[in-house]
Amino acid sequence: MGIIFDWIDSKFNIKKPHKRFFKRVIPQKLSFFHCLGGITFTFYLTSVISGILLSIHYIPSETEAYASIVHIQKDVLLGWLIRSVHKWSATLFIVFILLHTLRVFISRAYRAPRELNWIAGTLTLLIAFSSGFTGYLLPWDQKAYWATEVGTAMSGTIPVIGENILLAIRGGSDITGLTLIRFYSIHVLWLTIAMSISLWIHFHIIKRNGISGGM
Numbered sequence: 001m002g003i004i005f006d007w008i009d010s011k012f013n014i015k016k017p018h019k020r021f022f023k024r025v026i027p028q029k030l031s032f033f034h035c036l037g038g039i040t041f042t043f044y045l046t047s048v049i050s051g052i053l054l055s056i057h058y059i060p061s062e063t064e065a066y067a068s069i070v071h072i073q074k075d076v077l078l079g080w081l082i083r084s085v086h087k088w089s090a091t092l093f094i095v096f097i098l099l100h101t102l103r104v105f106i107s108r109a110y111r112a113p114r115e116l117n118w119i120a121g122t123l124t125l126l127i128a129f130s131s132g133f134t135g136y137l138l139p140w141d142q143k144a145y146w147a148t149e150v151g152t153a154m155s156g157t158i159p160v161i162g163e164n165i166l167l168a169i170r171g172g173s174d175i176t177g178l179t180l181i182r183f184y185s186i187h188v189l190w191l192t193i194a195m196s197i198s199l200w201i202h203f204h205i206i207k208r209n210g211i212s213g214g215m
């Protein structure tokens with residue numbers, strides 16, 4: 001094993017940067033509350049992996065979306081489990097992102113030199129909420145349809161630009177197969193890319209500044 005690892009290391013130079021990672025200095029007064037960000041990340045990764053598995057069988061089409069969900073639930077090997085893992089990891093992701101934000105707020109870790117990380121975090125929060133909202137439509141059942149009807153209608157009440165925003169989100173005046181494809185694309189592609197970029201920024205700043213002590 002050692003020979004194989006050394007050979008891989010000679011090509012990729014993995015050991016040296018990771019040694020630096022484990023030798024990083026962290027404040028002495030860290031508590032469980034400082035794990036909330038890491039727990040959030042774990043739930044995010046779980047939802048991404050289970051989502052990739054779901055995408056193998058899910059069909060984002062007006063006529064087949066609901067049937068493909070029933071197929072995943074009933075016929076696909078462990079499909080019911082993968083779907084539950086996706087739903088619960090996504091739910092816990094939102095719960096823990098809020099707890100993490102609360103911890104940062106209470107311990108006032110948003111102050112200089114971490115103010116840019118608070119801004120990057122806020123962006124991450126918006127992306128997380130948008131992921132939840134777009135994912136909710138995908139089962140294409142009554143609950144999904146009417147929740148999206150109400151949720152998207154709210155944007156139509158914004159003065160002056162509301163009507164255009166509503167048309168852009170729905171892909172027309174009503175919720176149709178076009179809305180479903182739009183939401184699917186935003187859910188699996190656009191928001192995943194946006195989240196990867198914003199998390200990279202978030203982690204890069206943490207690496208630069210370190211974690212604040214206290215609480």
Ligand code: HEM
Nearest residue numbers: 034036037038040041101104109117118121122125211212
């Ligand atoms: C996917 C969402 C997020 C993940 C995975 C994440 C992850 C993390 C991790 C691992 C840390 C270092 C350990 C810790 O303090 O918990 C951290 C720190 C921090 N996060 Fe987040 N975070 C997320 C969202 C947010 C949000 C929504 C905000 C605020 C609006 C935020 C603001 C901060 C700040 C200011 C720090 C530095 C805290 C300190 O140094 O004490 N994060 N984040």
